[in-house]
Amino acid sequence: MEKAGREKGIPGRLIPVPQDLSAGCGFAWCSEPKWQEELIRLLDEKRIEYEAVVQRKV
Amino acid sequence: MIYFDNAATTLQKPECVAEAVCLAMHSLGNSGRGAYDASLEAVRSIHEVREAAAALLGASGPSRIAFTKNATEALNMAIKGLAGPKDHVITTVLEHNSVLRPLYELEAEGTRLSFLPCDSKGRLCLEQLEEQLGPDTRAVVCTHVSNLTGNVTDAEKIGAFCRKHGLLFILDASQSAGVLEVNMERLQADVICFTGHKSLFGPQGTGGLCVREGVEFPPMLSGGSGSHSYDHRQPSRMPDRLEAGTLNGHGLAGLKAGIEFVQRTGLERIRAREQKLVHRFCRGLQDIREIRIYGDVWSKYHTGIVALNLGDHDSARVSDELAVRFGIATRPGAHCAPLMHQALGTERQGAVRFSFSWFNTEDEIDEGIRALRQLAEE
């Protein structure tokens, strides 16, 4: 994801998954909402598996 | 960056470790596959690592050490090899998933499991061992040090209990090897599983098991051993029995350098150093009301780990702030120890784990305290 995002010039970074999304461990890609559609397209295009896409305030 | 995730893996290694790996990559052939210099050099090199590991763990000889790629592989081999569907196994709520998941797999086949509970500080209730004993009890599997709280298990007591009742004792020394004395005889353990990349300062991809003479279980893998090539079965001799395939000779050369560093430095000194850092850290946090520390950090039965939470804040968030704003590396969330989180009531929040090593400094500890203080004030 990091590599794919960089190639497409989509900003963001990996963060530990917030507890309200999933208790436990793992990573989430954190970016601004305006990139959401493009990110999902990228995930599908690169066949990157993901569990969920959510919007939340930080 | 200030690195406080040494319980996951030590990042700063002694110089001699990388040098040994580099040298090995330039000089080692495949151990036991030829009689030319480079292959013999690999045989010698691996034998020396075996000797170093045997000395460290109090094995009766180097052949009692079999190398694996990590503790997880070693634990899987020992647990699945030694317990069957008709057996009862006693374990604890402190365990890492590398103990729990193999046990749950056995449970699905019929093995009966019991879990020794702990108190609010994460200390095992060892007095309940006796109650859990049954006619079908075959083994006790437990960790020497909790990877979440840093609490040390009284393995000597468990070993004596196992010996008294004729049980096998499998010890997970992932968090203790390189910090505490882990001696097969003293602890009366039957199998000690260890990993190379944590406090032994070896490269990732190294680890193994130390198996008491007379304790036998089938290999998980079979294949080339460089001996008895016409036999259809894996050789029964240790360590070939448990070491099918080419070993990580390059990595193991680094592990040897790591073990030598530990021996040279002295376990007592390493332990005392980690304890001093933990005490300094906890003392510095004492007056921050929002901070909740788990584990028995002031006890002498404790290593270089401090797990904590800041108020009700998500541990993932706190750890992320520490990393991004202060350049401090910690681990948040669940720590592959689900029952321990249940026992401490941190299933949702997780915990921020700070784990120190020989190479951390007082200044780094103080930096960590300052960062937490600032986060608490915001």
Ligand SMILES: Cc1ncc(COP(=O)(O)O)c(C=O)c1O
């Ligand atoms: C207590 C404990 N057991 C087992 C392991 C597994 O070690 P490895 O990942 O090297 O197999 C760890 C490491 O995270 C641990 O802390």
